[in-house]
Amino acid sequence: MKILSNVPLKDKTTFKCGGTAKWYAEPADFLEFATLLKLHKGKLFVLGAGSKTICIDKGFDGLVISTQNLSKICFDGDLVVCDAGVKFENLQGFCIKNALSGLEWSAGIPASVGGASVMNAGAFGHDFAESVEKVEIFENGKTSILAKKDISFSYRNSSLKNKVVFRVWLRLKKSSSQEVEEEFLKFAEQKQKNQPVCMGSAGSIFKRQENVIPAKIIDKLGLKGAKIGGAEVSTHHSGFIVNTGSATANDVLSLVELIRQTVHQKTGVVLENELIVLE
């Protein structure tokens, strides 16, 4: 397995900006992944599809391990088992082919299965936790399997944070391929209508809280379209910051800070970041 140096993470994240990883590897299988995890003693970051992550412009002075080659999906009895690097797009194709319902809400989310379980990705009132049955993790030099009851999932968060996810077992319902495909298309259309899906971003920047919908507050305070350098509060969806083409990570993070300070000063609400900053 090659370990590369000074790899630009703008090519590996959906924000399309930011610095480099000092060391970078894409293990081909779990043996290589586990070997790296056992041998590496310094700073470490496991990268899925990079759709919630931004790396500061100065770069990350450690090892980034990408799960992108860990991409197998198969059946284990009546459960579906996915390697951590399986992209949602491919999982959706698998669901349509095998007439499996339960993940239609996830259409258009550019996640990996590992990232989605750690972040408990969700939309339209559903989340990934609904379908998760068990998770294989790597911790203290060995793998173990956590049953759903041993994992705490909450809004865009889980107790899997700071663990390494290898594989995830999902329980989905038998349906018809046509129905599943139609539902995926319906949700994908809604996403396209309401979100800037064609621009560099990391989805919603701030978490929803009880009685707090960040996009609504940002809109109300006139911050829609606010810009710092190449980063802009999306004119399509105020909960997103988009890269207009030339954004640096510093532009994005300065805009995040500007929004947080303005919202706090004018409403007293402290917005909580959903974006993962690699530094």
Ligand SMILES: Cc1cc2nc3c(=O)[nH]c(=O)nc-3n(C[C@H](O)[C@H](O)[C@H](O)COP(=O)(O)OP(=O)(O)OC[C@H]3O[C@@H](n4cnc5c(N)ncnc54)[C@H](O)[C@@H]3O)c2cc1C
């Ligand atoms: C256009 C767009 C739309 C989006 N819409 C939504 C939406 O509707 N709902 C939603 O919830 N999110 C949405 N997102 C955000 C994003 O897709 C999710 O947060 C997703 O769960 C992140 O998965 P990832 O694999 O890209 O994670 P990454 O960005 O790669 O990583 C995120 C975190 O997970 C950790 N991680 C990743 N893989 C592993 C692993 N195998 N083991 C341990 N830790 C791991 C990373 O270390 C990091 O802390 C959107 C993003 C974009 C760009």
